[in-house]
Amino acid sequence: MKHIRLHKIAKAFGATLALKEVSFEAHRGQVVAICGENGAGKSTLMSLLSGSQQPTLGKIEIDDQKTFILSPHKAFDLGIRTVYQELSLLPELSVAENLYLGEWPTKRVAGLIDCIDWDRLFADAEADLEALGISDINVRNAVGSYPVALQQMIEIAKASRVSPEVLILDEPTGVLTQTESDVLFRLIETLKSRGTIVFYISHRLEEVLDIADTFVVLKDGVSVDTFSREDATKDRLIRSMVGRPLEDIFPKRGTAGTEILLSVTGLRAAPKVADVSFELKRGEILGFCGLVGSGRSEVMRAIFGADPMDHGTIVIDGAAFDAPSPARAMAAGIGFVTEERKVDGLVLDADVIDNAGLASMDQIGWGPFLNRPAQRDMVFQKVQELDLRPLNLAYILRRMSGGNQQKVVLAKWLLMKGLKVLILDEPTRGVDIATKVEIYKLIADLAQQGIGILLISSEMPEVLGLAHRINVMRDGKIVAELDPATTSEHDIFVAAADVERPKNDL
Amino acid sequence: MSKSAKTNLIFCVVLVLLIVMTGLTSDVFLTERNMVNVSRQMVTTGFLSIGMYVVIRSGGIDLSVGPTLAFAGLLASGLQGQVHISVAILAALTVGVIIGLINGILVAYMRLQPFIVTLAMMGVVRGALYIYSESPTYASDKFFLKTLGAGKVFGVLPVPFLIFLACIPIVWVFMNHTRAGRSIMAIGISPETVRLAGVNVKAKTTLAYVICGFFAALAGVLLAARLGISQPSVGAAYELDAIAAVVIGGGILGGGGGSVGGMFGGVIALAVIDNILNLFNVQSYYQQIVKGLIILVAVLVRRKPS
Numbered sequence: 001m002k003h004i005r006l007h008k009i010a011k012a013f014g015a016t017l018a019l020k021e022v023s024f025e026a027h028r029g030q031v032v033a034i035c036g037e038n039g040a041g042k043s044t045l046m047s048l049l050s051g052s053q054q055p056t057l058g059k060i061e062i063d064d065q066k067t068f069i070l071s072p073h074k075a076f077d078l079g080i081r082t083v084y085q086e087l088s089l090l091p092e093l094s095v096a097e098n099l100y101l102g103e104w105p106t107k108r109v110a111g112l113i114d115c116i117d118w119d120r121l122f123a124d125a126e127a128d129l130e131a132l133g134i135s136d137i138n139v140r141n142a143v144g145s146y147p148v149a150l151q152q153m154i155e156i157a158k159a160s161r162v163s164p165e166v167l168i169l170d171e172p173t174g175v176l177t178q179t180e181s182d183v184l185f186r187l188i189e190t191l192k193s194r195g196t197i198v199f200y201i202s203h204r205l206e207e208v209l210d211i212a213d214t215f216v217v218l219k220d221g222v223s224v225d226t227f228s229r230e231d232a233t234k235d236r237l238i239r240s241m242v243g244r245p246l247e248d249i250f251p252k253r254g255t256a257g258t259e260i261l262l263s264v265t266g267l268r269a270a271p272k273v274a275d276v277s278f279e280l281k282r283g284e285i286l287g288f289c290g291l292v293g294s295g296r297s298e299v300m301r302a303i304f305g306a307d308p309m310d311h312g313t314i315v316i317d318g319a320a321f322d323a324p325s326p327a328r329a330m331a332a333g334i335g336f337v338t339e340e341r342k343v344d345g346l347v348l349d350a351d352v353i354d355n356a357g358l359a360s361m362d363q364i365g366w367g368p369f370l371n372r373p374a375q376r377d378m379v380f381q382k383v384q385e386l387d388l389r390p391l392n393l394a395y396i397l398r399r400m401s402g403g404n405q406q407k408v409v410l411a412k413w414l415l416m417k418g419l420k421v422l423i424l425d426e427p428t429r430g431v432d433i434a435t436k437v438e439i440y441k442l443i444a445d446l447a448q449q450g451i452g453i454l455l456i457s458s459e460m461p462e463v464l465g466l467a468h469r470i471n472v473m474r475d476g477k478i479v480a481e482l483d484p485a486t487t488s489e490h491d492i493f494v495a496a497a498d499v500e501r502p503k504n505d506l
Numbered sequence: 507m508s509k510s511a512k513t514n515l516i517f518c519v520v521l522v523l524l525i526v527m528t529g530l531t532s533d534v535f536l537t538e539r540n541m542v543n544v545s546r547q548m549v550t551t552g553f554l555s556i557g558m559y560v561v562i563r564s565g566g567i568d569l570s571v572g573p574t575l576a577f578a579g580l581l582a583s584g585l586q587g588q589v590h591i592s593v594a595i596l597a598a599l600t601v602g603v604i605i606g607l608i609n610g611i612l613v614a615y616m617r618l619q620p621f622i623v624t625l626a627m628m629g630v631v632r633g634a635l636y637i638y639s640e641s642p643t644y645a646s647d648k649f650f651l652k653t654l655g656a657g658k659v660f661g662v663l664p665v666p667f668l669i670f671l672a673c674i675p676i677v678w679v680f681m682n683h684t685r686a687g688r689s690i691m692a693i694g695i696s697p698e699t700v701r702l703a704g705v706n707v708k709a710k711t712t713l714a715y716v717i718c719g720f721f722a723a724l725a726g727v728l729l730a731a732r733l734g735i736s737q738p739s740v741g742a743a744y745e746l747d748a749i750a751a752v753v754i755g756g757g758i759l760g761g762g763g764g765s766v767g768g769m770f771g772g773v774i775a776l777a778v779i780d781n782i783l784n785l786f787n788v789q790s791y792y793q794q795i796v797k798g799l800i801i802l803v804a805v806l807v808r809r810k811p812s
Contacts, residue, residue, distance in 0.1 A: 346696065
C-alpha cells in the first residue's frame with residue numbers, strides 16, 4: 001500500500017453525526033497521530049478503517065482506488081490490523097498459540113491425523129517476537145501469566161507479526177510504563193521501516209509528539225487541523241483540540257494546612273507493600289509516583305481496606321482505625337477512586353443514579369428503605385455541578401465516554417457524607433483533555449475545602465502540577481520525598497527506577 | 507423509552523392479541539371458570555419466578571427450587587394434626603429459608619459457582635425428601651385446604667393467586683426502593699465495585715438466595731394446599747419455567763437486566779400459553795416444543811445489537 005486517503009468522510013448514527021467531514025491522507029511508512037478529545041470522533045473513524053462500520057458519505061481511497069472496507073474480514077484481507085484498548089487475548093493459552101490463533105501449523109501424525117506442530121509453532125513465535133525486538137517473553141507460557149503491560153505487547157506483536165499494511169493502535173500505552181513504552185516505540189520504528197502505515201491514538205501528547213510523522217486533529221467530527229512533524233508543537237495540538245492554550249491546564253496551588261489529617265505508620269500488606277509510613281495534612285495534595293508494580297495502588301487499597309493489611313497503624317483525624325474494611329474506611333471519611341473504573345469503580349450496566357448514589361445509600365431513607373426521590377435530587381445536583389454530559393440520570397454508564405464515567409465515579413465519593421480523605425488512583429486515565437482540566441480544578445478546590453488528597457498518577461506532569469509533596473515508591477517502600485517546585489520529571493524517574501537492576505529488565 | 511421497555515410493550519401487545527384471538531375462537535377460554543384455572547396455575551411458577559428473579563439479578567441462579575418446593579409441601583401437610591397449622595406452615599417456610607441460606611453461604615462466603623452449588627443442593631434436598639417420606643402425604647387441616655388452597659375472594663379470585671399478586675409490589679419495592687435490593691441489582695453487574703462502596707456483598711448475595719428459598723417454600727405450601735396431596739417427586743424441572751419467565755421478562759443470566767414487571771409478564775405469558783395449548787388439545791410433546799420456541803424467540807428479540 002502506497003497511501004490511503006480519506007475524502008470528506010461523514011458518518012451518521014441515526015440523527016447524530018459522529019463524523020461530519022474528515023479528510024486526510026497517509027503514506028507508506030508514516031506514523032499518523034489521531035488526536036482529539038473524547039467524543040471528537042476518533043473511535044468512529046477507527047471503526048470505519050477497521051471495517052466494523054461504513055461511512056455514510058465520502059470515500060476512502062487506497063492507492064488511488066476507491067475502496068469499500070465492508071467488514072472486519074475485508075479490512076484483514078487489505079492488511080489493516082487493529083489493536084483495541086481492551087485486550088483480546090485468551091489468557092489460558094500460550095503466547096505462541098495466541099500469536100497464531102486460527103493459523104496453528106499442523107503436521108500429519110501416523111499418516112492419519114493432522115496434529116498441531118508444537119515445535120514449529122513455538123519456533124515461529126519465538127522468531128516473530130525476536131524480529132519485533134520483544135525479549136523476556138517465553139512463548140510457551142500462558143498469556144495470563146504475564147502482567148498486563150506485557151500482554152499489551154503480545155497483542156501488538158500479534159497484529160504486527162505479518163507486517164500489516166496498516167496498523168491501528170488505540171491508546172496502546174495506557175497501561176505501559178516508560179520503559180515498556182520505549183519497547184513499543186522501537187517496535188513501531190521497525191514496522192515503519194517495513195512500510196506499515198501506523199494510525200496512533202493516544203491521550204499522551206508528549207508521546208505522540210515524539211513518534212508521529214503526521215498529525216490529524218479531530219474536533220466535533222471534523223478534521224480541524226492536519227500538520228506534519230516540523231510544525232507540531234504541544235501548544236498547537238492542544239489549541240486545535242480544545243481551543244485553549246496550555247498554560248491554563250493546572251489550577252493555582254492552594255496552601256496546605258498544618259494540622260495532620262491522616263497518618264499511616266509501618267503499613268505492610270504482602271506481597272506488594274513492604275513498609276510504608278507517611279502523613280497527610282488537611283488540604284494537602286500528596287502525590288505518589290513510582291513504576292507499575294512499585295506498590296502505589298496496593299498502599300491505597302490497604303488503607304481503604306480493599307485488600308487485607310498485615311501490619312500498620314492508620315490514624316485519621318486523631319482516631320485510629322485498624323483492620324480496615326471499605327465500610328469502616330468510609331465511616332472514617334475515606335473515599336477511593338480506583339485505578340480501573342470499569343472493573344471496580346462502576347456498575348457499567350446501571351444508570352447514573354445507581355452508580356453515583358452507591359456510596360451514600362446509608363445516608364438517605366428510613367431503615368432498610370431508600371428515599372429514591374431524595375437520592376435522585378442529590379445525585380442530580382452533584383453531577384450537574386460536575387457538568388456531566390449528557391445530564392441524563394437514566395443514562396447507562398457503559399455508553400458514556402471515559403471522562404463522563406470518571407465524573408460519575410467522582411460524584412459517588414463526593415456524595416459520601418463526611419469525606420475527609422479522597423484517594424485518587426489515576427484519576428485522569430482514559431479521560432479527554434477538557435475533562436482532565438475540570439478534574440484538576442476539582443482536585444485543587446477539594447484541597448482548598450480542607451480535604452486531604454492522595455494522588456497517584458503515571459502522568460508525571462499531573463503530579464508535578466498539582467501536588468504539594470511527592471512520595472516516590474519503589475519495591476513497596478517510599479524511597480524519596482520530593483518538592484514539586486524543585487523537581488523535574490527526570491528526578492522522579494531516577495528515584496523511581498531501581499538503578500541497581502539492569503535497565504532492559506521489563 | 508428504553509429498548510427493553512419497548513420490547514416489554516411489544517410482548518404485552520402480542521399477549522393481548524393472543525388472548526383476544528383465542529377468546530374469539532374458543533368458547534371456553536374467556537369463561538370465568540377457565541380464567542380462574544389460569545390464575546391458579548400460574549401461582550406456582552409465579553412464586554418460583556419471584557425468587558429466581560432476585561437470584562438472577564444478583565448474578566446467580568438457583569436450580570434447587572423444585573425440591574425445596576416439594577419439601578415445604580410435604581412438611582406443611584405432614585405436620586398437620588401434630589401441631590397447629592400455623593406452626594406447620596412456618597416450619598415449611600423455615601426449611602426454604604434454611605436451604606436458601608446454605609446455598610447463599612456456599613456461593614457468597616465459600617465462593618463456589620451458583621450453578622454447581624444449587625445443582626448439588628437439588629440432589630441433596632430431593633434425596634432428603636424421599637428419606638423423610640417415600641409416600642404421598644395428605645393434608646387434613648380445614649383452613650389449609652378450604653381457605654388457603656380452595657378459598658376464593660369475592661367468589662372468583664383464588665387465595666393463592668391473591669397472595670402472589672400481593673407479593674409482586676412487595677418484591678418491586680424491595681428491588682427498587684431498599685438498599686439491599688439496589689445493592690443486589692448492582693452486585694449482579696459488578697460485585698467488586700459494590701464491595702468497594704462499603705456494601706457487605708457476601709451478606710447481600712446470601713440474602714438473595716434466602717429470598718429465593720423462601721418463595722420456593724411458599725410455592726410448595728400453597729401447591730400442597732391446592733392439591734391436598736404432597737409427593738416427594740413434585741416440582742421436577744419447575745426451575746426451568748421460573749428461569750424462562752425471568753428471561754422472557756428481560757432478565758439476563760449473570761445479572762444486569764430485567765425488571766419485576768417483565769418477570770410478572772413472563773409468568774402470565776407462560777400460563778396463558780400453556781392454557782391455550784391445553785384448550786386446543788395440543789399434545790404435551792408439542793407443548794414442550796412450543797414453549798421452547800417461545801423462549802428462544804423472546805431472547806432473540808431482546809438480543810443486544812452487536
